[in-house]
Structures are given as C-alpha cells and as structure tokens.
Amino acid sequence: MLVILTGCGNDSQTETIEQLQTQLSEREDYVAQLTRDNQALRASIQQLQRPQTFSYIEQLDEVARGHYQAFLETKDLTHFESFTSAEMFVVFLHSVVTGEDDVSTSILYNDGSFADVSDLKAYYQEAVFRGYIETALDFRYFYDLHVDETQSRTDKDVVKMSVKFELFSATHLVELRKQDGIWKVVAGPYREG
Numbered sequence: 001m002l003v004i005l006t007g008c009g010n011d012s013q014t015e016t017i018e019q020l021q022t023q024l025s026e027r028e029d030y031v032a033q034l035t036r037d038n039q040a041l042r043a044s045i046q047q048l049q050r051p052q053t054f055s056y057i058e059q060l061d062e063v064a065r066g067h068y069q070a071f072l073e074t075k076d077l078t079h080f081e082s083f084t085s086a087e088m089f090v091v092f093l094h095s096v097v098t099g100e101d102d103v104s105t106s107i108l109y110n111d112g113s114f115a116d117v118s119d120l121k122a123y124y125q126e127a128v129f130r131g132y133i134e135t136a137l138d139f140r141y142f143y144d145l146h147v148d149e150t151q152s153r154t155d156k157d158v159v160k161m162s163v164k165f166e167l168f169s170a171t172h173l174v175e176l177r178k179q180d181g182i183w184k185v186v187a188g189p190y191r192e193g
Contacts, residue, residue: 054140056094060087077106077182085157085176085183086145092185093136096129104129109177109184128187135172139163148173157183 057068064087071079080088088107095103105121108128114120144162151158155178162171175186 056090056097056136056140059090059145072103075102075106077180080107080182083183085147086159088176088183089159089161089174089185090145093132093139096132097136097140101125101129104132107182107184109179109186111186123187138170139172141165 057065060068064083067079067082068091071077080091083091092104092107095101095107101121101124105117105124108120108124110120114123139161142161142163144160146160148158148160151173157176159174159176160171161174162169164170176183177186178184
C-alpha cells in the first residue's frame with residue numbers, strides 16, 4: 001500500500017517521496033524476480049523428484065544411436081557392423097528390457113545348434129530371457145563396461161559390466177562372437193576357456 005502525501009511543502013519532501021516511490025518500485029521488481037526464481041526452483045525440484053527413466057541405448061554415442069534407429073527401421077543387421085562387442089551387449093540388454101524379442105534373437109550367436117530362427121527364438125524364451133532380464137535390471141546403472149582383453153581373441157570378446165551400490169558391487173561377464181560381420185551374444189552363462 002502506497003500513501004502519497006500532497007499539499008504544501010518544500011521541494012525536499014517531494015524529492016524524498018519520489019525517492020521512496022523509486023525504491024518501492026525497485027523492491028517490488030526484486031520481489032517479483034525472486035518469486036519467479038522460486039517458482040522455477042520448485043519446478044526443477046519436482047522434476048528431479050520424479051523417477052528418471054533409464055535406457056541402455058542412451059548409453060551409446062550419437063552415431064551408434066543413429067545406427068540403432070536405422071536398424072529398427074530396416075531390420076538390416078549391417079547397421080551394427082561398426083559396433084564394438086560392448087556396444088552390441090548394450091543393444092542386447094536394451095532389447096531384452098523393451099521386449100523386442102526379434103532384436104534379441106537376431107543378435108544371439110547361433111553356433112549351429114539351432115536349425116532355424118524359430119528354434120533359436122524358442123530357446124531364447126525358455127532359457128535366456130529370464131536370466132538376462134534380471135541382469136539388465138541389476139546392471140542398469142553400470143559404471144564400467146569394457147572388453148576383458150586377457151580372455152578375448154580375434155573371433156571372441158568377453159565383455160565385463162560392473163555395477164556398484166554403496167557396499168554392494170557385482171560384475172557380469174558375457175561372451176560375444178563375430179558372426180555375419182557383427183558381434184553376437186553367446187546365449188547362456190559365460191564359461192572361461
């Protein structure tokens with residue numbers, strides 16, 4: 001509330017009133033700015049408090065994500081020819097979590113044990129999916145993903161993925177083999193040798 005006194009007076013009273021009006025206007029602007037800042041901070045806090053979604057694909061660089069999107073559009077596995085074994089494992093875990101069984105089975109290594117894709121898909125559903133869905137959920141906030149050079153060779157890579165939550169830490173090893181020009185996940189638990 002602003003009260004302005006008018007009437008007979010000297011110039012110093014008029015100057016004082018003008019100064020007070022200017023100060024009041026500046027303070028009102030400052031309070032308005034603080035209110036806007038407070039609202040923005042509250043919105044940011046609310047955003048941070050919402051559960052964040054995780055995507056394995058988001059862990060890939062932009063070029064790899066582009067190749068992945070091209071693969072989804074065309075189903076052409078050659079889009080993965082430039083992927084490292086670690087990147088292919090990330091794609092595999094993503095496909096497991098999102099329920100893209102066709103993607104998952106297309107990047108499973110077939111050592112000749114499966115006569116056709118339907119046999120491989122049935123094996124995936126019966127023996128592979130459950131173990132890898134647990135791995136995908138347990139390791140979604142991995143801090144380390146690399147090829148274990150000591151266990152790898154030209155046609156085989158062993159990828160190590162590690163996760164740590166306070167006192168808990170775990171490492172998952174997975175074998176990938178080159179087949180048809182891309183790295184494919186060997187189904188089943190990794191066996192050294």
